[in-house]
Structures are given as structure tokens and as C-alpha cells.
Amino acid sequence: MPAPPIQPDMTRHVSATISTAIITIRAEIAHLEQKYGRKSGSVELLAVSKTKPSALIRAAAAENQIAFGENYADEGAEKSLELKELNLLWHYIGHIQSNKTKLIASHYDWVQGVDRLKIAKRLNEHRGTGPGGTDNALNICIQLKLDAEESKSGCTTDELEELAGFIAGASHLSLRGLMAIPAPRSDFAEQRAVFKELHGWYQKLKKSYPTVDTLSMGMSGDMEAAIAEGATMVRIGTAVFGARERR
Numbered sequence: 001m002p003a004p005p006i007q008p009d010m011t012r013h014v015s016a017t018i019s020t021a022i023i024t025i026r027a028e029i030a031h032l033e034q035k036y037g038r039k040s041g042s043v044e045l046l047a048v049s050k051t052k053p054s055a056l057i058r059a060a061a062a063e064n065q066i067a068f069g070e071n072y073a074d075e076g077a078e079k080s081l082e083l084k085e086l087n088l089l090w091h092y093i094g095h096i097q098s099n100k101t102k103l104i105a106s107h108y109d110w111v112q113g114v115d116r117l118k119i120a121k122r123l124n125e126h127r128g129t130g131p132g133g134t135d136n137a138l139n140i141c142i143q144l145k146l147d148a149e150e151s152k153s154g155c156t157t158d159e160l161e162e163l164a165g166f167i168a169g170a171s172h173l174s175l176r177g178l179m180a181i182p183a184p185r186s187d188f189a190e191q192r193a194v195f196k197e198l199h200g201w202y203q204k205l206k207k208s209y210p211t212v213d214t215l216s217m218g219m220s221g222d223m224e225a226a227i228a229e230g231a232t233m234v235r236i237g238t239a240v241f242g243a244r245e246r247r
């Protein structure tokens, strides 16, 4: 028996799967907004496409998904060029190495993992000299960590004020809010407790800086707790694109 053709049937099948996943997650977000008394449409879906090929991003874009998250700087930059004509919004959500700040500042629309002054300064400098010119500020979320053992990345609550002040005053950056990646917890009440505390810091920041409108928290495993506690953006990979190969 001849082997079945891989193209284009395979592509069509995968596109249908992604289309269904996007529709399902949007419905789930809408349901959770209602369940927790959140305003309809107040939680944005960021589709985390790291490790996934451009063809799958196209399939998601066909469902009017605009915002995509990448956490390997070069890989995301390549995809943003490949898919330029779709006018998508690219969020860098990975750890930021200082030798990648130029690449990140010129290929992404948002950077969510900013956790130290040195990185913020470099992003500001590179954005100012980049192709977008001076009137195209890079949107920034500060990554905040609440307890030391959580992860290597993230600024502490003590460092938040100085970092926020710099970003808010930088000509080529726009301070949009906070992002967090709490350690995975399986207990719903514990998930909520951490997100609640993050929301408190978000509200404090919002009072000082009028450009702040984004609280990016919640992934495939803890989206409900994040929406319950006030997330305005959830970053979903697995539930949109399926499991990732390990790197």
C-alpha cells in the first residue's frame, strides 16, 4: 500500500485542530469571566507558540488570533519575519539575555520578562535606534516574583518601584504592567492566593502609572485561578498548540 500523502491533508487536519482549540479556549475564558464576575472581554488570550512552526501560527491567525508569545528570542524573530504580512503582535516572554536585547527590541512588540534595570536600559536604547523609529514604544511588563525560591527570573517587590519608574520615564518604552510565573501548584486555593497577591501589586502600580493595563498571569494549568484573581492576559501554549517537544 502506498504511504498516505502528508500534504496538504496533514496541514488541513492540524489547522482544524488548532482552530477548534482556539475556539474552545476563548469559550472557556468567556465562561470564567462570567463565573468570577469579570467584565466580558477583559481577559486576553496570548497564544504561546514557542517551538511550534509558522504553519500552526497561521492556523491560529485564521481564527483572528493576533497575539503570540515566544520565549526563544531568535526563533520568535524568524517567525515574525516569515509571517510579517499577517500583522501579528509578538510578545517576548522568555528570559532576557543582555546580548539579545537588540534582536528583541527590533522584532517584538511586547517584552514581558523585564526584571532588571540593565535590561530595560538596553531595550530602550535599541528601540530608539531601531526600524520602528522613535514613536513606536516597546510595550513592557515587569516580571515580578513573590518568593525567592520561585525562579531565577523576576524582580523582587523591593526592586519594583525603581524599575517601574525607569521604564515609565523611558522615551522608547511603555510600561504596561506585570507578568508572573508562579511555581506550579496543584491546589486551587494556593494558586489563587499567589495570584491575589500579584493583583495587589498590579493595582498599586496602576495607581502610580496611567499606562498600566496588563496583568499577565495564568497558563494552561492555572488559568482559572488567574482569571478569578484579576488576570487581564493569560498565556496559553499547550492547550492551544498541544504538548511541546522537550528541549
Ligand SMILES: *Cc1c(COP(=O)(O)O)cnc(C)c1O
Pocket (backbone or CB within 6 Å): 048, 050, 071, 093, 094, 181, 219, 220, 221, 235, 236, 237, 238, 239
Ligand atoms: C511556555 C510558557 C507559557 C505557556 O505554558 P503552557 O503551560 O503550555 O500553557 C506561558 N508563559 C511562559 C512564560 C512560558 O514560557
